Amino acid sequence: MTTLLEPGQIPQASGDAPRVLAPDAQDVFAHRARRFAQLADGHPLGDYLRFMGRLAQAQQKALDAMPAVPVPDDAARSQSRQHGMPLVPAQSWKRDPAWRTALRTILAEVGPAASETAAATLKAIGTLEDAALDGLAERVLRTELYGEQADKLTFVAAALQVYWTKLAAQLGSAALQPLDVPGVCPCCGALPAVSVIGASPEVPGLRYLHCSLCNSEWHMTRAQCTACDAGESAVAYQHIEGDKGLVQAETCDVCKSYLKLVRRDKDASADPVADDLATLALDILVDESGFSRSGPNLLLVPGGG
Ligand SMILES: [Zn+2]
Ligand SMILES: [Zn+2]
Known part of the structure; x- marks a missing residue:
């Protein structure tokens, strides 16, 4: 486990980046x-x-x-x-x-x-x-x-x-316009499954939350807890050793939740839902350190097979 992102290096949203992206x-x-x-x-x-x-x-x-x-x-x-x-x-x-x-x-x-x-x-x-x-x-x-x-x-x-x-x-x-509550989907109100950096080629460095239901994506500042809005001093990143950090868990020390972060900027073939289900080992790891996942993957039914 290592920390990959240095908060000081994080680019913020530029004024004209799309706030919400409907699915293709x-x-x-x-x-x-x-x-x-x-x-x-x-x-x-x-x-x-x-x-x-x-x-x-x-x-x-x-x-x-x-x-x-x-x-x-x-x-x-x-x-x-x-x-x-x-x-x-x-x-x-x-x-x-x-x-x-x-x-x-x-x-x-x-x-x-x-x-x-x-x-x-x-x-x-x-x-x-x-x-x-x-x-x-x-x-x-x-x-x-x-x-x-x-x-x-x-x-x-x-x-x-x-x-x-x-x-x-x-x-x-x-x-689709952003809501006052940044943690829920502006289209359907569902929670995000994961967040994504580089949601589309036009927004390479920006972070978007990916809806667990409708596949819309909405902008949220990087290094900020998506569940309680705590700032960068509260968040940390973990990933499985040796997986190149394509999927990280963003943990929050304030509300003890985490959400995965999928780095589509590092590999454009990455997918929020598929890469999430392929990294369940990371959920187990983060879970064991006392964090609970803040958004669901609706295709994952514990014990449902
Ligand atoms: Zn949605
Ligand atoms: Zn939090």
């Missing part, structure tokens, strides 16, 4: 699928990562097939802005049935690659009525990734990510 609907999940495949090679969790790559590929297919979905009109948008609310809040936005179509596409696509256990889960999801699926969706959207039927939640989360990514892409970067 053409490639967001396809990029993730390629990264999972790359990370799987020689990895102790190779089979798992390869399967997650198939899942990401299925998400891209479901997103490509999804027709335009209803988004808030101008009046609703300005009302949300007035109240400092996200435009399509995860917990209260009326979901279009398109999310369940996405789920069915995903089930069909990953089926052939599934292990025996996963195949049984996929089959069980396929028999559920709409109301039961919506019940599972509510749990994912409240980040309650545990309990009965937890094995189904990864797939439900994958479909919800597709739907919210569609919403975010349709709204577009210009419609």
